[in-house]
Amino acid sequence: xxxxxxxxxxxxxxxxxxxxxxxxxxxxxxxxxxxxxxxxxxxxxxxxxxxxxxxxxxxxxxxxxxxxxxxxxxxxxxxxxxxxxxxxxxxxxxxxxxxxxxxxxxxxxxxxxxxxxxxxxxxxxxxxxxxxxxxxxxxxxxxxxxxxxxxxxxxxxxxxxxxxxxxxxxxxxxxxxxxxxxxxxxxxxxxxxxxxxxxxxxxxxxxxxxxxxxxxxxxxxxxxxxxxxxxxxxxxxxxxxxxxxxxxxxxxxxxxxxxxxxxxxxxx
Amino acid sequence: xxxxxxxxxxxxxxxxxxxxxxxxxxxxxxxxxxxxxxxxxxxxxxxxxxxxxxxxxxxxxxxxxxxxxxxxxxxxxxxxxxxxxxxxxxxxxxxxxxxxxxxxxxxxxxxxxxxxxxxxxxxxxxxxxxxxxxxxxxxxxxxxxxxxxxxxxxxxxxxxxxxxxxxxxxxxxxxxxxxxxxxxxxxxxxxxxxxxxxxxxxxxxxxxxxxxxxxxxxxxxxxxxxxxxxxxxxxxxxxxxxxxxxxxxxxxxxxxxxxxxxxxxxxx
Numbered sequence: 001x002x003x004x005x006x007x008x009x010x011x012x013x014x015x016x017x018x019x020x021x022x023x024x025x026x027x028x029x030x031x032x033x034x035x036x037x038x039x040x041x042x043x044x045x046x047x048x049x050x051x052x053x054x055x056x057x058x059x060x061x062x063x064x065x066x067x068x069x070x071x072x073x074x075x076x077x078x079x080x081x082x083x084x085x086x087x088x089x090x091x092x093x094x095x096x097x098x099x100x101x102x103x104x105x106x107x108x109x110x111x112x113x114x115x116x117x118x119x120x121x122x123x124x125x126x127x128x129x130x131x132x133x134x135x136x137x138x139x140x141x142x143x144x145x146x147x148x149x150x151x152x153x154x155x156x157x158x159x160x161x162x163x164x165x166x167x168x169x170x171x172x173x174x175x176x177x178x179x180x181x182x183x184x185x186x187x188x189x190x191x192x193x194x195x196x197x198x199x200x201x202x203x204x205x206x207x208x209x210x211x212x213x214x215x216x217x218x219x220x221x222x223x224x225x226x227x228x229x230x231x232x233x234x235x236x237x238x239x240x241x242x243x244x245x246x247x248x249x250x251x252x253x254x255x256x257x258x259x260x261x262x263x264x265x266x267x268x
Numbered sequence: 269x270x271x272x273x274x275x276x277x278x279x280x281x282x283x284x285x286x287x288x289x290x291x292x293x294x295x296x297x298x299x300x301x302x303x304x305x306x307x308x309x310x311x312x313x314x315x316x317x318x319x320x321x322x323x324x325x326x327x328x329x330x331x332x333x334x335x336x337x338x339x340x341x342x343x344x345x346x347x348x349x350x351x352x353x354x355x356x357x358x359x360x361x362x363x364x365x366x367x368x369x370x371x372x373x374x375x376x377x378x379x380x381x382x383x384x385x386x387x388x389x390x391x392x393x394x395x396x397x398x399x400x401x402x403x404x405x406x407x408x409x410x411x412x413x414x415x416x417x418x419x420x421x422x423x424x425x426x427x428x429x430x431x432x433x434x435x436x437x438x439x440x441x442x443x444x445x446x447x448x449x450x451x452x453x454x455x456x457x458x459x460x461x462x463x464x465x466x467x468x469x470x471x472x473x474x475x476x477x478x479x480x481x482x483x484x485x486x487x488x489x490x491x492x493x494x495x496x497x498x499x500x501x502x503x504x505x506x507x508x509x510x511x512x513x514x515x516x517x518x519x520x521x522x523x524x525x526x527x528x529x530x531x532x533x534x535x536x
Contacts, residue, residue: 139523142515142516142522144516248411248412258403258528260526261527261530
């Protein structure tokens with residue numbers, strides 16, 4: 001059972017994990033460097049624990065102490081009981097859901113491990129928006145994708161906003177990040193593992209995804225690029241085939257989250 | 269050609285359409301009551317004009333005057349040239365895209381007109397989140413839906429955030445709102461117009477959408493409910509059939525925007 005500690009001083013060093021949560025630049029640097037991430041809200045905290053993440057501490061406003069009683073009892077981490085006002089002063093925002101947990105990251109998974117067992121994977125290139133990353137994980141989990149490979153410049157799936165939007169799917173969908181030297185050359189390893197790499201793009205010369213869906217091999221990787229620019233020329237060249245979702249009207253494209261959901265469904 | 273008027277006083281009554289844009293409660297009341305909506309950013313403003321909306325005025329920071337020169341020349345509305353600081357004081361936020369237009373709403377379309385010509389329609393119940401409404405319109409436009417019917421409690425598609433997320437699709441996809449007395453009884457009119465009304469729900473007893481897609485009549489309406497609660501029991505009863513997107517893992521559901529995109533694609 002973890003101890004419940006009432007804290008009234010916003011400068012208390014035990015609150016360090018929760019400081020300035022709205023400073024995206026700061027948190028993006030600090031959290032990976034310190035091996036931590038923030039889970040927000042009861043459901044997400046419970047899902048992080050269920051997925052085997054270790055809790056460093058919880059920060060709860062009074063009415064959440066009761067709701068989280070079982071979590072406190074089952075876990076050695078300390079719980080910091082704070083007023084809503086103090087929570088806001090420390091984090092920088094009004095914590096609507098009154099429950100935050102600082103969780104420890106796990107060692108990064110390797111692409112090789114992921115490729116060894118998966119049959120359907122997602123490859124993301126340059127998706128820098130945390131909301132889009134979270135939404136893609138949520139759809140990937142719901143629509144049967146087995147894992148995600150991230151280009152070096154993709155946003156962190158364990159950033160608070162991504163975690164929240166994913167509804168905790170970032171905890172259950174395995175993923176690995178390819179490093180700078182291995183992007184996009186690392187895609188050769190994906191092909192060597194027996195995957196057909198499909199690049200999703202609205203561009204010329206792409207095959208209708210409905211046609212592709214009729215002749216899928218056992219192992220398929222679907223690659224999605226950044227909102228706006230789409231996949232880079234290098235990533236497109238590294239793919240086996242370009243596929244497109246048929247579009248109506250004079251619309252630029254689907255939002256990358258919507259395109260991902262459609263592609264996962266079509267290729268399931 | 270519209271006149272360019274430099275304004276330096278944030279209390280200038282000509283700026284009234286742009287006051288307190290971040291006050292969602294206020295704007296949600298004022299904009300429909302005053303027959304106005306706000307288009308934000310060059311692309312969205314141009315799309316609103318192309319869709320035949322009348323411009324009441326534009327609010328531009330200096331560097332946008334040149335970009336919008338042709339719009340100013342072709343349009344009788346006044347342009348208010350303001351500093352970025354004044355724009356922020358008036359609207360309540362830092363206007364990144366430096367170009368806002370106050371546009372006049374059109375008279376609401378009737379459901380009967382929409383039903384007379386459409387073959388694929390979307391029915392939304394209780395979608396109160398502007399981002400979700402905008403995302404659904406964007407996907408509807410891209411994936412060939414001909415129109416949208418809104419329940420009385422759905423968020424306003426012409427609210428600034430919805431317009432922006434939709435990338436202007438709210439201007440091109442026809443829609444009508446059913447009033448309180450006609451919800452969900454008004455769905456009988458949808459059926460009478462020859463549509464099969466499909467309720468999208470993860471609930472028990474729903475048919476796999478892939479099975480339904482194989483036996484679609486000419487006219488199909490797909491009905492989506494609120495994030496979280498989903499469709500109400502009344503709406504479900506008013507449908508011809510319940511359909512579900514097959515889900516993997518132990519995921520609650522897809523985000524409503526992702527579910528909409530998949531359903532539009534599957535039923536196209």
